[in-house]
Amino acid sequence: MSEKKHRVSRRQFLTYTLTGVGGFMAAGMLSPMVRMALDPALEATGDSEFVSVGLGEDELTDEPQIVNFQLEIEDAWYTSEQPRSAWIYKDGDEIIALSPICTHLGCTVNWDSNEDYPEQFFCPCHFGRFERDGTNVAGTPPTRPLDVYDVEVRDGMIYLGQINQRS
Amino acid sequence: MLQKVYDWVDERLDITPLWRDIADHEVPEHVNPAHHFSAFVYCFGGLTFFVVVIQILSGMFLTMYYVPDIIHAYESVYYLQNEVTHGMIVRGMHHWGASLVIVMMFLHTLRVFFTGSYKKPRELNWVVGVLLFFVILGLGFTGYLLPWDMKAYFATVVGLEIAESAPIIGGFARTLLAGGEIIGAQTLARFFAIHVFFLPGALLGLLGAHFFMIRKQGISGPL
Numbered sequence: 001m002s003e004k005k006h007r008v009s010r011r012q013f014l015t016y017t018l019t020g021v022g023g024f025m026a027a028g029m030l031s032p033m034v035r036m037a038l039d040p041a042l043e044a045t046g047d048s049e050f051v052s053v054g055l056g057e058d059e060l061t062d063e064p065q066i067v068n069f070q071l072e073i074e075d076a077w078y079t080s081e082q083p084r085s086a087w088i089y090k091d092g093d094e095i096i097a098l099s100p101i102c103t104h105l106g107c108t109v110n111w112d113s114n115e116d117y118p119e120q121f122f123c124p125c126h127f128g129r130f131e132r133d134g135t136n137v138a139g140t141p142p143t144r145p146l147d148v149y150d151v152e153v154r155d156g157m158i159y160l161g162q163i164n165q166r167s
Numbered sequence: 168m169l170q171k172v173y174d175w176v177d178e179r180l181d182i183t184p185l186w187r188d189i190a191d192h193e194v195p196e197h198v199n200p201a202h203h204f205s206a207f208v209y210c211f212g213g214l215t216f217f218v219v220v221i222q223i224l225s226g227m228f229l230t231m232y233y234v235p236d237i238i239h240a241y242e243s244v245y246y247l248q249n250e251v252t253h254g255m256i257v258r259g260m261h262h263w264g265a266s267l268v269i270v271m272m273f274l275h276t277l278r279v280f281f282t283g284s285y286k287k288p289r290e291l292n293w294v295v296g297v298l299l300f301f302v303i304l305g306l307g308f309t310g311y312l313l314p315w316d317m318k319a320y321f322a323t324v325v326g327l328e329i330a331e332s333a334p335i336i337g338g339f340a341r342t343l344l345a346g347g348e349i350i351g352a353q354t355l356a357r358f359f360a361i362h363v364f365f366l367p368g369a370l371l372g373l374l375g376a377h378f379f380m381i382r383k384q385g386i387s388g389p390l
Contacts, residue, residue, distance in 0.1 A: 029221060032253040032260070033228040039251045076232075076250075077242035 050152050050159035055088070057095070057156050064089040064111045064121075064132065066100070069160070086149055086160060087111055087121070089132075096133065097149040099163050104128045104141040121146065134166070189382070197389035208282075209386070211275035216374070218268045222306075223367065225261040233313065235359035237352050240315035265307055272303060284387040292380040299373050302366055309362035315355060323350055323358075 008016075053069040064087040071084045086097040087109075098121075100108050107125035114122040120137065121130035129137040134146035150161030177183055196202045198209040232247035232254065234240060247254040276296070279285055285293035312323045327350065331341040346353030 029224065029260075032256040033224060036247075036251055036253045036257045037228055037231055039254070042252070077239060077246040 048162045050150070050154075050161040052154075053086070053088075053158050053160055055158045057153050057158060060088060060090045060095060060158075062090050064098070066111070067158075084160075087146075088158065091133070095151045095153070095158065097151050097158075097160055098134045099147040099149065101147065102128050102142060103136065103144045103146060109146070192382070195386060195389075198386050208274075208278045211271055211278050215268060215271040215275050218264050218271055219370070219374070221260060222264045222268060225257050225264065226363065226367075228257050229261055230363060235313065235355050237315060237355055240313065240355060244314045244316075265310060268303055269307065272300060276300070282387060282390060286387075289380070289384055289387065292377060292384070295373055295377050295380065299370070299377065302370050302373060306362060306366045306370070309358040309366065312355065312358045313362065320350065323354065 048071075051069060051071055053067045055067050066085055067088050068083060068085045070081040073080055073082045085100050087100055088095065088097045090096070100110075100121075102109050102123040102125065104123065104126055107123050107128075109121040109123045109128070109130065111121055112118055113124075114120075117129055119132060121132075121134070123129070123142070126141045128142040129140045130142065130146050131137065134148065136142040136145055145166045147163045147165050149163055152159040152161065198206050200207045200210070229247065232243055232251060234243045244258075248258055249255070279293070279296070308326055311326075312319045327341050327345055330344055331337045333340060342348065344354075344357070346357040
């Protein structure tokens with residue numbers, strides 16, 4: 001504030017008061033609406049639960065095999081079962097479950113499906129390729145490895161959790 | 168800052184006369200509550216409009232979550248009411264505001280009636296006001312069905328029975344409103360369309376005419 005005497009005219013006073021009161025009312029009216037609209041963006045994303053894929057640990061080999069399972073998706077007021085799949089194999093003692101979604105543009109990859117590229121995941125859309133451990137082959141379109149599922153073994157059965165990106 | 172932005176635009180587009188023409192007009196002493204407190208009755212029209220603005224805004228935000236489908240309508244309302252932050256407040260505003268519009272509109276009508284403001288030369292504005300009354304009742308009627316719960320369903324059953332009881336065109340009107348023989352999927356979709364597109368469109372048009380006429384003719388004189 002300046003030291004000068006600042007005289008507020010009647011008109012200025014009215015302008016300030018009316019703008020203030022009007023702004024307060026508008027804010028009171030709009031803030032719940034805006035907060036409601038922003039809700040999906042502000043909501044914390046919960047970790048997804050582990051689901052059984054109906055496959056025993058002893059059925060796994062070191063050769064990747066496709067496994068299809070149902071995942072319950074809760075989408076606001078709509079809950080549905082959606083199909084998911086994973087390429088699962090054993091790497092020594094570790095169980096690896098790779099997402100079959102190509103990291104290039106989202107097509108579905110297949111193991112060992114192209115004669116020219118044995119022992120690799122192959123994407124038919126743009127010939128993207130991945131090694132057995134999911135690493136993308138340099139010089140093909142994908143820019144990062146296949147995503148991996150969290151894996152858990154309960155009573156000898158395989159359970160898959162959320163999908164994680166690797167850089 | 169704001170003043171500079173305004174000046175910049177005004178220098179190029181000369182917008183001052185535009186809003187001056189709308190906003191700059193004298194409020195006669197007999198409608199100014201600062202002079203006679205009883206003049207607050209002249210605020211009812213403006214308050215009705217204020218609540219209508221709240222209804223439009225809250226309604227716009229509600230459609231972000233609501234779906235007009237017999238399988239999911241109730242669930243989506245339940246979700247926005249109980250799961251979405253502040254959803255309860257916004258739906259509450261729309262719910263209570265709906266009743267408040269009717270109350271304010273009724274008080275406004277009483278004021279116009281008892282001050283004789285409907286008389287020549289303002290007859291047309293009265294007519295437009297009555298049309299607004301019907302549009303707002305229509306909004307209330309169609310909006311009531313949208314939550315698709317028991318109260319909504321049976322209120323609409325009764326409403327459509329009333330429509331059917333009209334002579335000659337009754338059956339036709341009922342089928343047209345319900346979108347078929349049963350009150351179901353088509354009724355809900357139709358009521359939603361009427362509630363969010365057709366009637367608000369009519370409402371805004373009529374309000375424009377209402378405001379244009381009051382601005383042109385001025386507020387009626389003192390009693």
